[in-house]
Every structure is written in structure tokens, then in C-alpha cells.
Amino acid sequence: MKKKLSPDEMVKKLLAGDRRAAARLITLVEDEMDEQHEVMRQIYPHTGKAMILGITGAGGAGKSTLTDHIIHKFREQGKKVGVVVVDPSSPFSGGAFLGDRIRLQSHSQDDGVYIRSLASRGYLGGLSRATHDVIRIIEAMGMQIVIVETLGAGQDEIDIIHIAHTCLLVLTPGMGDDIQAMKAGIMEIADIIALNKADLDGANSCIRHLQGVLSVASFMEGEWIPKVIPTVSVAGKPEDLRGIDELADAITEHQAFLRKSRAIDKVKYDRVELELGLIFKDELEKLIFKGLKGTGKKKEYIESIINRKNDPYSVVEEVLNTYLVQGE
Ligand SMILES: Nc1nc2c(ncn2[C@@H]2O[C@H](COP(=O)(O)OP(=O)(O)OP(=O)(O)O)[C@@H](O)[C@H]2O)c(=O)[nH]1
Ligand SMILES: [Mg+2]
Numbered sequence: 001m002k003k004k005l006s007p008d009e010m011v012k013k014l015l016a017g018d019r020r021a022a023a024r025l026i027t028l029v030e031d032e033m034d035e036q037h038e039v040m041r042q043i044y045p046h047t048g049k050a051m052i053l054g055i056t057g058a059g060g061a062g063k064s065t066l067t068d069h070i071i072h073k074f075r076e077q078g079k080k081v082g083v084v085v086v087d088p089s090s091p092f093s094g095g096a097f098l099g100d101r102i103r104l105q106s107h108s109q110d111d112g113v114y115i116r117s118l119a120s121r122g123y124l125g126g127l128s129r130a131t132h133d134v135i136r137i138i139e140a141m142g143m144q145i146v147i148v149e150t151l152g153a154g155q156d157e158i159d160i161i162h163i164a165h166t167c168l169l170v171l172t173p174g175m176g177d178d179i180q181a182m183k184a185g186i187m188e189i190a191d192i193i194a195l196n197k198a199d200l201d202g203a204n205s206c207i208r209h210l211q212g213v214l215s216v217a218s219f220m221e222g223e224w225i226p227k228v229i230p231t232v233s234v235a236g237k238p239e240d241l242r243g244i245d246e247l248a249d250a251i252t253e254h255q256a257f258l259r260k261s262r263a264i265d266k267v268k269y270d271r272v273e274l275e276l277g278l279i280f281k282d283e284l285e286k287l288i289f290k291g292l293k294g295t296g297k298k299k300e301y302i303e304s305i306i307n308r309k310n311d312p313y314s315v316v317e318e319v320l321n322t323y324l325v326q327g328e
Contacts, residue, residue: 007035011042014141019114022141026116029133040133043140050082050139051255054164055149056189061170062196063149065233066247071107073248074145082143084134085117086127086150114143129278131163162274165267166254168192168247171210173202190226192250198230198242224257291323 005013005024013021025043029036053070055063067083074081107113118127118134135146148164169190195207210228219225227250231243258264292298301319304310 007039011039014137015046017142022114022137025137026134029130029137030118040136043136047136047139050143051145051166052135052164053145053147053251054167055147055170056151056167057170059151061172062233063170066170066194066196066231067147067149068106069233069244070147070248070251071113075110075112079144080112080142082138082146083115084131084138084146084148086131086148114138114141129275129282132275135163163271165258165264166191166251168194168251170194170196172197173200173206191224191254192247193226193228194231194243194247195228196231196233199232199235203230222261224254224263288319288323292319
């Protein structure tokens with residue numbers, strides 16, 4: 001039988017760059033095992049230096065294909081790259097997991113690249129929270145860049161994007177209406193916009209549209225203005241690829257901007273605030289349900305809501321007032 005490593009041993013191996021230890025620790029986070037908190041406590045001091053690049057966009061926009069190119073660029077610079085593909089099992093992505101594997105497998109022999117998917121199953125603690133921890137595990141194994149690929153479809157995904165230092169939004173031609181709907185959002189989410197599949201019809205008008213949206217947006221002095229870069233990330237001949245170098249340069253430029261303007265401080269602050277909120281929410285929920293269960297009140301409350309003797313808001317208020325010490 002395989003010997004079960006203690007959390008301490010796993011962390012030690014992880015810090016030495018051991019890929020199997022990383023895989024096991026990520027599984028431990030995914031399964032929300034009891035050891036998770038202790039492991040993350042030990043890992044925490046070894047994190048915080050990696051650059052986190054979020055890549056988001058609709059299903060099939062070309063996120064993974066671009067990720068593949070970006071990995072190559074960073075590897076040319078000698079940087080080690082980790083990738084977390086979040087939610088590949090989503091019904092939106094149409095079985096992209098296999099596709100991602102194929103697209104990213106050119107790196108499978110490269111020790112400087114570590115790729116892991118996070119399936120969205122029923123995390124009690126939520127996907128965002130798991131993603132924070134998984135990024136840290138990948139950082140702690142020595143990766144200098146961590147790319148997080150997520151589907152940009154709803155609020156949750158946008159949350160995940162707050163995890164990143166630099167956020168790349170991947171759009172495609174023919175998304176005019178979506179862009180209209182996202183007008184405000186785009187500016188909030190994207191540091192860089194790749195208009196991918198620029199080989200398809202409608203690319204030019206889409207670029208003009210995006211530039212129009214940006215030109216009427218108001219930016220404060222010294223603020224980063226999102227860059228729009230047309231890209232072709234799949235082509236029959238390598239010389240038909242477009243925008244890959246520009247994209248890599250824009251990422252580097254945004255990183256330099258964050259450091260120079262000290263905007264990175266705010267990004268880091270927001271990130272910790274978000275994560276604390278997530279942890280408070282989960283842990284409080286667990287605490288409250290556990291406490292109520294002990295008193296037998298949980299069932300009582302739930303049944304009173306079902307029978308319309310009570311409503312969820314009143315119950316939450318009552319529980320908070322009864323069981324939580326009021327702040328002065
Ligand atoms: N014509 C054209 N097709 C592209 C381009 N980039 C990617 N594709 C194709 O678009 C499809 C989706 O690409 P992916 O990289 O898997 O897209 P994704 O955003 O990661 O997709 P999900 O993970 O499913 O959300 C693939 O069939 C690619 O070959 C491009 O620049 N031009
Ligand atoms: Mg993908």
C-alpha cells in the first residue's frame with residue numbers, strides 16, 4: 001500500500017518542486033479535506049511573488065490556444081509557468097477539457113510548466129476560494145507566472161478575475177451585442193483585450209467598436225488604459241499567426257505599470273479583502289449550521305420556513321441576533 005504522506009511531508013516536497021506533491025495537495029484543496037487549513041498556513045509564507053495572469057472570455061473564444069502561445073513566450077524568457085484551467089467541465093465549454101489537454105500538451109515534457117484543471121463540482125467553500133489556494137500551491141512549487149483560465153460568463157467568473165494581477169479578456173468578432181452589454185464591465189475586467197480570430201469576418205469593425213468604447217470611457221490620470229490587440233492564434237502556417245508578440249509585450253508592460261505606479265498595492269489589498277470575505281462567509285456558515293444542529297434548531301427553523309410560519313430573512317436575523325455577540 002502507498003504510504004500516506006503527512007501534510008508536513010507533502011509541503012516539504014512541494015517546496016522542492018515535486019509535481020506529485022502539488023497534485024496531491026491540490027486534490028486535498030478540491031476535496032476540502034480537514035488538513036487544508038494547516039497546509040495552506042504552511043504554504044502561505046512561500047507565496048506572493050508570482051505574477052498572476054487571468055484569462056477570461058466566452059467558451060471557444062480561444063483562451064487555451066492563446067494560453068499555449070503565452071506559455072511559450074514566458075518559457076523563452078526562462079520563466080516557469082503554472083496554469084489553472086477553471087471549470088473545464090462546464091456545460092458551456094462543450095467538453096473543452098479534452099481540447100485543453102490537446103492544446104496544452106506541447107508542454108507536457110517541460111519541467112518548467114505545470115498545468116492543472118479545476119472541475120467545478122460542489123465546493124462548499126466555492127470555486128473562487130479553491131482557486132486562491134490552488135494558485136498558491138502552484139506558486140509554492142516554484143512557478144513564477146500563474147495563468148488562470150476561466151469562462152467569462154457570469155458573476156462568479158468575474159470574481160475569479162479579481163484574483164489576477166493582470167486580466168486578459170478574449171473576445172471574438174461577431175460579439176457586437178455582447179460588447180454592448182458588457183461596456184461597463186469590460187473596463188472593469190480587462191487590462192488587455194485580445195480580439196482573437198481576427199482572421200474571421202467582422203474583425204475590423206469589432207476592433208473599431210472596441211476602440212470606440214474605450215475612447216468615450218473616462219480614465220483618471222495615470223490610470224492604465226486597456227489595450228486592444230487583434231490576434232490570430234491558430235493558423236495553417238506559423239507566419240499567419242498574428243498579435244502574439246504584441247500580446248506578450250502588453251502583459252509585460254502591464255506588469256511594469258503595476259509595479260511602477262504602485263497600483264499593485266491596491267490589487268493585492270483587494271485580493272486579500274475578497275478572499276477574507278469568502279472565507280468568513282464559508283466558515284461562518286459552517287459554524288452556524290453546526291451550532292444550530294447541536295441544538296436541534298436547524299430542522300425546526302427549516303420546517304418553519306417550509307410551512308410559511310417564518311421566512312428565511314427573519315430566521316437569519318434571529319439566529320445572528322441570538323448566537324453572535326453584538327459588536328459594540
Ligand atoms: N479561425 C480561428 N480559430 C481559432 C483561433 N484561435 C482559436 N481558434 C479555434 O477556436 C476553437 C476554440 O479554441 P480554444 O482555445 O479551445 O478556446 P477556449 O476559449 O479555451 O474554449 P473553452 O475552454 O471551451 O472555453 C478551437 O477550435 C481553435 O482551433 C483563431 O485565431 N482563428
Ligand atoms: Mg479552454
